[in-house]
Amino acid sequence: MKLTYFGTAAAEGWPALFCRCEACAAARKLGGKNIRTRSQSLVNDDLLIDFPADTYDHMLHGGLNLDAVRYLLVTHAHEDHFYPEDLANRQEPYASPRAPHVLEAYGNDAVCAAYDRVASIEYNTALPDVVSMTEVQPYEEYIIGRYTVYPMLADHNQAEKCLIYVIKENDTGKTLLYAHDTGYLVDSVWDFITEKGFVFDLVSLDCTHGKEPARRNHMGLQTDAEIKERLIREGHATASTVFVVNHFSHNCNYLTHEEIEQDAKQYGMLVSYDTMSVEV
Structure with a gap:
């Protein structure tokens, strides 16, 4: 199994569109792994x-081959996802x-409503x-x-049934x-993981808040380590399980990708960047 990260930022991107903070200035200056687009993985x-809307950029510059994509899982209806x-x-x-084939998309009720809104427009009648x-x-x-997929509840937007997978x-x-x-996995997720007896080969965790010890809606590095x-x-992970932290905000109290890597290394976790692939 291979997981490729095409976008690794929170909603604003990093550097953020209109932002002049120190972290965004550093990203513009350094480029490379410090440039993060909105969240998408394959x-x-x-x-x-x-x-996200950045799918177009991922196709142009990230190497995303949309012709090969047969299935789409959506986590929630926020526009950056x-x-x-x-x-x-x-x-x-x-x-x-x-x-040549129908793209099969899957999501919660809010995602389906967003799709229906677009499909109901007169000039989109062929979308289905x-x-x-x-x-x-x-x-x-x-x-x-060729996959078995289990949606589980996220602790994110409390007005929506957001999903992790x-x-x-x-x-x-x-x-x-x-x-x-x-945020930190809710009790029903832990119960389900135990019930199913999952042992993960790869774990990708939200790290929007970076150094901050966040536990609700998003997480930081310390919570990921927990x-x-x-x-x-x-018993749901082993010494060979690969852990990756992903989905970063320019407000996460880090200035560069390298700084995040230095802290994540002590927890034995990789730090995602746009176009990074991990294979297990």
Whole structure:
């Protein structure tokens, strides 16, 4: 199983569009791994996680091959994670010839409502022919192509049923815990992980607040370390499990990618950057 990070920032991006703070100034000056676009990841080459407006940039500059993508999981309806207006560009005449397969998208009720709003526009009547949308429920099992997917509840926007995902690659058994945007995992998630007996090969954790000890809505590095320690203690991760922290804000009290790496190293965790791939 391979996970590629195409976007690794919070909603504003890093550097943020209009921001003149020290961290954004450093990113503009240094470039490279310090430039972070909005959140999006790809499992292998066919299962995309989230669809921000920056998908276009990821296709142009990040190497994202949308022709190979068959499935889309959406975590929640915030625009930095789901921008359905761009899905409309998959229909003719914006994309010609017609796509050879339907893109299967999955999300909560708010994500489905956002999709329906775009599909209801008069000039988007062909959208359901090229992008299907299925509502998923927390703690249910879904067979999606060659994957088994388990949505779980995130601690994020309390007005929405935001989701994190367990994704199992059926032919290899490799299993990913993808936990963005969320605070410390809620009790029902821990109970479900225990019930299913998951042992994760790869864990990707929200680190929006960086040095701050955040536990609600988003997390910081210390909270990520707590989750790692508990997963290992309870047998859901091993010494060979790869842990990655991801989804950073320019307000996280770090100035550079290198600074985050220095602190994450002490916890045995990798720090994501745009276009980074991890294979397990």
